[in-house]
Amino acid sequence: MRLSLTLTRYIAKNFIRNFLTIFIIFLTIIFLIDIVELLRRASSNDSIGLGLVTRMGLMKLPFMAQQIFPFAVLFGGMTTFWRLTRSSELVVTRSAGVSAWQFLLPVMLVAFLLGLFKILAFNPLASVMLSKYDRLNAIHFQGQSDLLAVSKNGLWLRQSSGKNQSVIHAPTITIINDNIFLSRVTIFIYEGAEKFAIRVDAEKGSLADGFWHLQNATINVRDKKPKFTKEHWIETDITLNKIHESFSPPETMSFWDLPAFINNLERSGFSAVRHRLYWNSLLAAPLLLCAMILIAATFTLRQSRRASATYVIVGGVLTGFLLFFLSDVVFALGLRGNIPVVLAAWTPSGISLLLGLAMVFHLEDG
Numbered sequence: 001m002r003l004s005l006t007l008t009r010y011i012a013k014n015f016i017r018n019f020l021t022i023f024i025i026f027l028t029i030i031f032l033i034d035i036v037e038l039l040r041r042a043s044s045n046d047s048i049g050l051g052l053v054t055r056m057g058l059m060k061l062p063f064m065a066q067q068i069f070p071f072a073v074l075f076g077g078m079t080t081f082w083r084l085t086r087s088s089e090l091v092v093t094r095s096a097g098v099s100a101w102q103f104l105l106p107v108m109l110v111a112f113l114l115g116l117f118k119i120l121a122f123n124p125l126a127s128v129m130l131s132k133y134d135r136l137n138a139i140h141f142q143g144q145s146d147l148l149a150v151s152k153n154g155l156w157l158r159q160s161s162g163k164n165q166s167v168i169h170a171p172t173i174t175i176i177n178d179n180i181f182l183s184r185v186t187i188f189i190y191e192g193a194e195k196f197a198i199r200v201d202a203e204k205g206s207l208a209d210g211f212w213h214l215q216n217a218t219i220n221v222r223d224k225k226p227k228f229t230k231e232h233w234i235e236t237d238i239t240l241n242k243i244h245e246s247f248s249p250p251e252t253m254s255f256w257d258l259p260a261f262i263n264n265l266e267r268s269g270f271s272a273v274r275h276r277l278y279w280n281s282l283l284a285a286p287l288l289l290c291a292m293i294l295i296a297a298t299f300t301l302r303q304s305r306r307a308s309a310t311y312v313i314v315g316g317v318l319t320g321f322l323l324f325f326l327s328d329v330v331f332a333l334g335l336r337g338n339i340p341v342v343l344a345a346w347t348p349s350g351i352s353l354l355l356g357l358a359m360v361f362h363l364e365d366g
Contacts, residue, residue, distance in 0.1 A: 007093065012106040014084065019076030019114075026068045031061055041141055048140055059133035062126035063251060069118055071320050073111050073289045077296030078316050080107065085300055100301055100360060108293045115286025123282060124254040131252035155182065159236055164197075165190045166234070168212070170205065180207040185214060187234060197222055200232065212236050250278035258282075273341060277334050280345030288349040294356025295319055301363050323352060 035057045042048035084090045093103060157168040166189050170182035185205035189198040198221050202214035217232040253261055258279045265272040299315040327348040334344025 007098075007103070008106045011080070011084070011103055012110050015076055015080045015107045015110055018079040018083075019072055022075045022079065023065070023068070023072040026072055027061060027065055030064045030068070031057055034060055034064070045140070052136070052140065056133055056136055059129045059136070061129075062122070063130040063133075066118060066123065066126050069114070069285070070288055070292050070323065073114065074292040074296050074320060075316055077107060077111070077293045078300055081297055081300035090301075100297065100363070104293065104297055104360070108290045111289040111293045112286045115289040118289075119255050119282045119285050124256060127252050127254045127257075134249070134252060157238070159238055164192070166236075182206065185212075187212070187214075189234075200234070202232065207236075207238065208233075210235060210237070212238075250275040253278075255279070255282050273337065274335055276341045277331060277345050280342055281331075284346045284349040287346075287353060291349060291352035291356045294360050295352065298356065298359035298363060301360070323348060326351065 035053060038053045038056055039050075042053055081090070090103065094100070155168070155170045155173050159166050159168070166187055169186045170184060172183040174181045174183075182205040183203070185200075185202040187198075187200040187202075188196065189200070191197045198219065200214065200217055200219050202217035204215040206213045212234040214232040214234065215230065217229050219227045219229065219232065221227070250258065253275070258275060262272040262275050262279065265275065296316070299319075330339070330344050330347045333339045334341050339347075
């Protein structure tokens with residue numbers, strides 16, 4: 001027997017309503033926790049007010065929303081099936097010859113579309129907001145002023161030295177045995193934050209202990225004639241580790257921008273394993289949300305006969321915890337290179353889907 005369009009829309013609307021309700025509840029709780037934590041961190045800094053803290057909490061919220069998508073889908077699916085079972089609507093539907101697979105289909109379709117929306121539309125917004133949050137966090141809470149970016153135009157780095165600021169650009173970067181070599185280096189040195197003072201153009205440059213070592217450099221000082229020197233040294237507190245740490249984390253990169261950023265990193269000689277892991281995990285999001293629906297169904301399909309609300313809640317919490325633990329462990333293994341990146345990114349989704357299919361098969365046909 002085919003599932004009617006009216007019943008399909010009814011089940012899908014129930015799931016969307018429950019998903020949004022749980023999603024908003026989770027977001028509200030997370031937002032309040034973040035605000036409290038930011039206020040605690042800001043208590044020792046009188047220059048940070050409630051307005052900045054609230055703005056930072058709102059900026060981080062879209063990223064946290066991405067993280068709770070699977071759990072909101074899981075609990076939304078559980079709530080939907082549990083209510084339909086308690087009201088005997090699913091019992092009547094199944095007695096009319098409709099299988100579990102048929103009334104699971106509209107919910108899984110909505111979950112799949114939610115996954116596509118998450119990676120194609122919601123992720124770009126979340127990445128932009130998280131990038132702004134990280135910048136404010138680095139400036140106001142961590143006191144960092146070094147900013148680095150690798151783009152198709154090469155390396156751009158801003159560093160501070162006392163009250164002066166420097167902007168370094170090199171179109172080509174080479175890393176050999178943890179040593180950084182730059183070609184066609186241009187360095188702009190400012191007095192304070194905006195007053196231009198010196199421009200240095202060098203054929204080659206390398207990072208030494210506490211200095212940028214420039215070769216065949218032309219030094220242009222404001223209101224003076226250019227001066228050529230075979231070697232020139234510029235003080236810096238930049239290290240290779242700081243450069244690695246200064247890279248934009250993958251969470252601040254849009255799904256659409258990550259592939260190009262990964263290529264630029266690898267072409268420059270930097271490791272992009274973490275960024276590849278994150279991008280592949282985004283691709284696996286629709287599959288993971290479908291798996292959450294199947295797992296939700298296993299706790300609620302026969303709820304009227306052998307389960308209770310406590311069983312549903314405890315089952316959902318344990319499932320969410322196990323999923324988080326598995327994802328974290330597999331991600332760490334992929335980051336260390338113990339397993340391939342693609343396998344590390346897709347394993348949590350694949351295992352969850354197979355587990356959900358097996359359990360529904362057992363309940364429905366076993």
